[in-house]
Amino acid sequence: MPSTNSTIAAIATAPGVAAIGIVRLSGADAIATADRVFRSKLGRGLTESSTGRITRGVVVGTDLEPIDECLVICRRAPNSYTGEDTAELHCHGSPTALAEILRAVLANGARQAEPGEFTKRAFLNGRLDLTQAEAVIDIIEAETVAVAKNAAAQLGGAIARRIDDGYGELLDIAAHFHATVDYPDEDIDDFKAGEYAFKLGQLENSLRELYDTFERGKVLKNGVAAAIIGKPNVGKSSLLNALVGFDRAIVTANPGTTRDTIEERAVFGGTLTRLIDTAGLRGTRDEAEAEGVERAIRAARDAELVIAVFDGSANLTDEDAAVLTNAKDAANAVAVVTKSDLPPVLSDKSLGDGFSAVVRVSSKTGEGLSALSDAIIAALPEFPRGRTGEIITNARQAEAVDRAAEFVHAASLALARGVTPDAALVEIESALTAIGEITGRNIREDTIERIFERFCVGK
Numbered sequence: 001m002p003s004t005n006s007t008i009a010a011i012a013t014a015p016g017v018a019a020i021g022i023v024r025l026s027g028a029d030a031i032a033t034a035d036r037v038f039r040s041k042l043g044r045g046l047t048e049s050s051t052g053r054i055t056r057g058v059v060v061g062t063d064l065e066p067i068d069e070c071l072v073i074c075r076r077a078p079n080s081y082t083g084e085d086t087a088e089l090h091c092h093g094s095p096t097a098l099a100e101i102l103r104a105v106l107a108n109g110a111r112q113a114e115p116g117e118f119t120k121r122a123f124l125n126g127r128l129d130l131t132q133a134e135a136v137i138d139i140i141e142a143e144t145v146a147v148a149k150n151a152a153a154q155l156g157g158a159i160a161r162r163i164d165d166g167y168g169e170l171l172d173i174a175a176h177f178h179a180t181v182d183y184p185d186e187d188i189d190d191f192k193a194g195e196y197a198f199k200l201g202q203l204e205n206s207l208r209e210l211y212d213t214f215e216r217g218k219v220l221k222n223g224v225a226a227a228i229i230g231k232p233n234v235g236k237s238s239l240l241n242a243l244v245g246f247d248r249a250i251v252t253a254n255p256g257t258t259r260d261t262i263e264e265r266a267v268f269g270g271t272l273t274r275l276i277d278t279a280g281l282r283g284t285r286d287e288a289e290a291e292g293v294e295r296a297i298r299a300a301r302d303a304e305l306v307i308a309v310f311d312g313s314a315n316l317t318d319e320d321a322a323v324l325t326n327a328k329d330a331a332n333a334v335a336v337v338t339k340s341d342l343p344p345v346l347s348d349k350s351l352g353d354g355f356s357a358v359v360r361v362s363s364k365t366g367e368g369l370s371a372l373s374d375a376i377i378a379a380l381p382e383f384p385r386g387r388t389g390e391i392i393t394n395a396r397q398a399e400a401v402d403r404a405a406e407f408v409h410a411a412s413l414a415l416a417r418g419v420t421p422d423a424a425l426v427e428i429e430s431a432l433t434a435i436g437e438i439t440g441r442n443i444r445e446d447t448i449e450r451i452f453e454r455f456c457v458g459k
């Protein structure tokens with residue numbers, strides 16, 4: 001990314017027509033630059049305004065003609081989101097006007113911000129640690145309230161608080177070990193060694209507990225996999241569309257239309273669910289379709305929930321029997337009898353007792369969808385709970401926590417074996433590095449780049 005001391009600007013609100021649109025600036029010249037495109041109602045310049053104060057006026061375009069009325073909020077370093085001087089121009093949400101205002105700001109010395117550059121500056125200026133910066137993107141992208149709440153608590157520093165004490169203790173232990181390496185007269189007596197072993201054990205447990213929350217974190221963020229299986233033409237794609245509420249999958253009257261798996265995300269009872277529409281299960285000579293069938297069987301095997309679909313307007317066939325077999329192997333399975341708007345032929349009894357519920361629906365009329373939604377909620381697997389904010393949803397953080405736990409474990413072993421202090425120090429310092437990576441105390445520049453590239457422009 002370009003140098004961090006230039007003044008950056010971006011439209012911070014989503015593209016499209018809206019009530020309000022915000023152009024945001026950050027950097028040493030942010031306030032002076034905003035002032036050049038702004039005429040205050042009271043004639044007072046922005047450079048005189050105090051931190052957080054709202055100033056009303058008009059903003060002018062590149063031709064110096066007023067283009068919109070706006071409210072400007074300036075904040076001065078270091079008391080701002082980025083830790084630098086910032087100015088926010090709250091205008092009307094007109095994409096045309098906002099683009100012109102941004103052009104005027106850029107013509108007056110700012111440069112277009114890169115994705116995530118505001119938050120990257122906040123991190124580099126020590127306003128946020130890396131877990132907090134990553135929580136910002138998690139809140140923005142949250143698909144469920146639970147994810148947003150967990151991220152909000154992380155933005156408040158929940159993860160950092162959890163690991164900071166351990167980091168401090170490791171530092172103390174490392175300092176003592178360093179002293180014994182540098183000054184051979186110094187020694188670590190048995191009492192101290194025992195105390196250190198105890199502290200390392202506690203820290204290892206705490207890190208492993210934190211790492212274990214990632215199982216739930218993955219589900220929170222990526223959703224529970226629910227595979228929709230059934231023979232061709234029973235109404236799987238129609239059901240997916242009905243559940244998601246819009247036409248995502250291709251629906252036709254020709255069997256075998258869904259040759260690959262299609263995924264849609266839907267929220268059931270607050271749980272994000274990945275509904276996976278699979279190819280119809282049947283014997284086929286068509287190579288592409290056979291691969292689709294193979295994938296369907298795999299999807300059912302890997303899914304946490306199987307939604308097995310049967311045509312209620314026809315009797316069961318051998319192909320349905322194959323579906324029943326696949327569903328039986330699943331830990332959680334719900335049967336859906338579709339086309340309930342047609343005269344019923346299939347009986348619930350013929351499906352056996354391998355399902356937690358059998359629900360009759362019509363994707364055409366919407367009948368039974370709410371009952372199906374309840375059945376899905378009831379059948380979703382339970383995942384271990386974690387304290388909000390202390391559930392790791394981020395693979396980078398999870399990997400560093402896992403690595404830290406391993407090194408702390410190795411350090412306790414080294415201590416227990418009574419190896420030389422310098423050997424134990426190697427493990428302790430590796431643990432310190434791993435913990436430091438979680439919050440970004442010590443982290444490589446390319447990792448930082450990768451993290452902030454995921455952000456949107458203006459954040």
Ligand code: GDP
Nearest residue numbers: 232233234235236237238252253339362363364
């Ligand atoms: P898939 O092959 O299992 O994915 O089945 P589709 O969703 O493509 O549906 C196959 C055919 O059944 C299409 O002609 C749909 O219009 C029809 N169909 C699907 N669901 C219903 C339903 O609830 N009622 C009626 N009457 N027809 C349906």
